[in-house]
Amino acid sequence: MPYAADKDVPRTGAIRTGPPARGASRRGLAGAAALLVTAGTLAACGGDGGAASSLTWYINPDAGGQAEIASRCTEASEGRYTIETAILPRDAASQREQLIRRLAANDASIDLMSLDPPFIPEFAEAGFLAPVPEDVAERVTEDVVESAIEGSTWRDEIVAVPFWANxxxxxxxxxxxxxxxxxxxxxxxxxxxxxxxxxxxxxxxxxxxxxxxxxxxxxxxxxxxxxxxxxxxxxxxxxxxxxxxxxxxxxxxxxxxxxxxxxxxxxxxxxxxxxxxxxxxxxxxxxxxxxxxxxxxxxxxxxxxxxxxxxxxxxxxxxxxxxxxxxxxxxxxYGGINLGVGAFSESPELAYEAAECIVEDENQAYYFVSNGNPASATSVYDDEEVLEAFPQAPVIRESLELAAPxxxxxxxxxxxxxxxxxxxxxxxxxxxxxxxxxxxxxxxxxxxxxxx
Amino acid sequence: MSTTTLPPTKKTAPVSAPKGTTSDRARSERKLAWLLAGPAFLVMLLVTAYPILQATYESLFDYRLTDPDNRSFVGLGNYGVILSDPLWWQSIGITAFITAVTVLVELVLGFALALVMVKALRALRPILRAAILIPYAVITVVSAFAWQFAFDINSGFVNSWFTWLPGVAADTDWFGDRWTSLLVICLAEIWKTTPFISLLLLAGLAQVPEVLQEAAKVDGATRWQRMWRVTIPNMKAAIMVALLFRTLDAFRVFDTIFIMTNGANGTESVSFLAYRQTIARLEIGLGSAVSVLLFLAVVLIAFVFIKGFKVDLAQARGE
CATH class of the missing domain: 3.40.190.10 (Periplasmic binding protein-like II)
Incomplete structure (x- = not known):
């Protein structure tokens, strides 16, 4: 697994410097520290420019489920991509603010983002979402609760990938x-x-x-x-x-x-x-x-x-x-999270591939059971494990069918x-x-x- | 009894200086001054003047961040919208209220703390200064959260510890009403910035000449009389500078309100209004206009202090 080691390397991009020679002046030390900080900051701003196979997924804070799914999909991709998560602010309104301001500045570091459905039209209308390929749109809307499909649609087109439906x-x-x-x-x-x-x-x-x-x-x-x-x-x-x-x-x-x-x-x-x-x-x-x-x-x-x-x-x-x-x-x-692919992402195809992996039934079932976030895929509600861990799952599914956006x-x-x-x-x-x-x-x- | 201050020292030009011309030395000193201050001046232009000018320019447009193609010039239209909106005047009122309350309380408390620091035993002084300064070192957002948690109806201790106070009960919802919210906001602000004001006043206290105190003592002045007639008049400049800095700062209050009420119950300050229009609503034009008005308000405050109360910033530095 060639990319596994990447995860342990901090993404600062800073050059590791050896200990300063004995007697090095304080000014020299301070200068080195400043350089290190600057290099780190610059690298953090620029993202991983060159490494096209590294995807960044901006997630809403949760109980660790999305990070786990990211690592599962990284593994499943067999080295084609790695997904790293970046955590957004706590509340939906602040998540929107941060994403929109980054996208308005053409931020290429946003490959995938967890979007609250009511904000999807705003993102789509502003041209902040990469168009969903037709075949992907077809696959990700199969056997999905109606409200989640509606929440991912703008101007009669699928603009995001339904992930979990709340x-x-x-x-x-x-x-x-x-x-x-x-x-x-x-x-x-x-x-x-x-x-x-x-x-x-x-x-x-x-x-x-x-x-x-x-x-x-x-x-x-x-x-x-x-x-x-x-x-x-x-x-x-x-x-x-x-x-x-x-x-x-x-x-x-x-x-x-x-x-x-x-x-x-x-x-x-x-x-x-x-x-x-x-x-x-x-x-x-x-x-x-x-x-x-x-x-x-x-x-x-x-x-x-x-x-x-x-x-x-x-x-x-x-x-x-x-x-x-x-x-x-x-x-x-109706709420939940749908996945958007950033319009300025350097590898939207890979990002959509990753999105399809993230929303796979077993990942949705895992997320439902471990974090309490209900699936958008209908088949998950028949999963024995889900029903055992979440006895209220049938009520949730019924509610999703009635839900109004x-x-x-x-x-x-x-x-x-x-x-x-x-x-x-x-x-x-x-x-x-x-x-x-x-x-x-x-x-x-x-x-x-x-x-x- | 009159107040006692030392006679002002007149800054006179040297008699030998020729009129109207500058000597070589003066010229080279002036050059050195520009060389020394120049970089700082340029940085100030870059980080202060440029954003102010850009905000002023953008405030003349109808401009939504997500829709840059439909940007259009509206002249002073944005200012018209703001100044005719009751929400603007309500926010001005709330901001002025928070400013007045916090600055006044901080001045009294800060003066008391400065006196404690001055009078404390030499051995205790460093510890005392550090202890008093700690709140100022805390990030405003962190302090706002700490105070919010303390007053929170579910997690806070205030409701259970202070039930003996009139008006405080186990189910008092501090953030459910305008005045109780404002009380907690003011408390958090006061706790956080009193050290700043006390530090400025401490510098002022150190400037009061000991000879005057001793002379007053010999004349039989009581402690109270010395305070009002000697100490305070001699540190007027320091007090005014402390007031000016804190007023300018307090008028821009944002973090505490953002964390504690998010503007609920009519607790929006002017800065909060600017945030809501620019960051949340993405209306860059309208938001910039609010920011420009806030800037003008701050300039007005500074002007009133410096001209109205005759604050001499140079004097406060001991020049």
């Missing part, structure tokens, strides 16, 4: 639902779970912090009510028609307010993120909780680390996302941040007026007539 489910404590007399075999509504949690003195967890997760929640609510954030999409940002002041928008705001103002919301609801709401669900007050599937391996990990009692995850169960109206099916959030537009950031500004804190969102204000704000921002 969705939120309704996590609940079996003991709490039972004590409240709530039949979880049937679809439940937000009103029902709030009432049940209040009756038991337990929490309903959701993401009320001013962050992307608030848009995720709001989008799921308005879609579940039968509406949409964008009612009429357009290439021209000024012509985008928003549906926030529609009856469905009002209904979504009612639910936001209902949850945030209920006794079941907990005292830090307006700063609650995916992570802190999962912590709340692990506590003795945990009752119901909408969140991604990572919640389950997170609790198992805590049990292993000795910080959580084993009975807690045993009490966990998952159901499809709560309904807004009793008779209308829920539209759970967030608005697909190159101006997604403006819309999402506008929603966060208007609907945060959720307890003060007013069904009568917030929708109209948000519509006005976002329309003005899209027309570049307002600050954000």
């Amino acid at each position: 969705t939120q489910v309704l996590w609940y404590r079996k003991s709490v639902a039972e004590a409240a007399g709530l039949d979880m075999e049937q679809p439940v509504t937000w009103e029902q779970i709030v009432e049940a949690a209040e009756s038991q003195g337990k929490l309903v967890g959701a993401q009320g912090a001013r962050a992307e997760s608030l848009t995720v929640w709001f989008n799921a609510l308005i879609e579940s009510a039968g509406g949409s954030i964008i009612v009429e999409n357009s290439e021209n940002p000024e012509d985008i028609q928003l549906g926030l002041d529609s009856p469905e928008g009002e209904r979504a705001t009612e639910i936001l307010q209902l949850v945030a103002e209920s006794d079941a919301a907990g005292s830090a609801f307006s700063t609650s993120t995916e992570d802190s709401s999962a912590t709340g669900f692990e506590s003795e007050n945990g009752g119901f909780h909408v969140n991604y599937p990572f919640v389950y391996p997170r609790a198992l990990g805590a049990v292993e680390a000795g910080t959580l009692d084993a009975s807690v995850p045993e009490d966990y169960a998952a159901a499809v996302y709560p309904r807004v109206d009793e008779d209308t099916e829920a539209a759970p959030p 967030r608005p697909q537009t190159p101006y997604y950031n403006e819309i999402s941040v506008g929603i966060q500004r208007s609907y945060h804190p959720p307890s003060t969102a007013d069904p009568g007026s917030t929708g109209e204000q948000a519509n006005e704000l976002i329309t003005a921002v899209l027309a570049k007539e307002d600050l954000l």
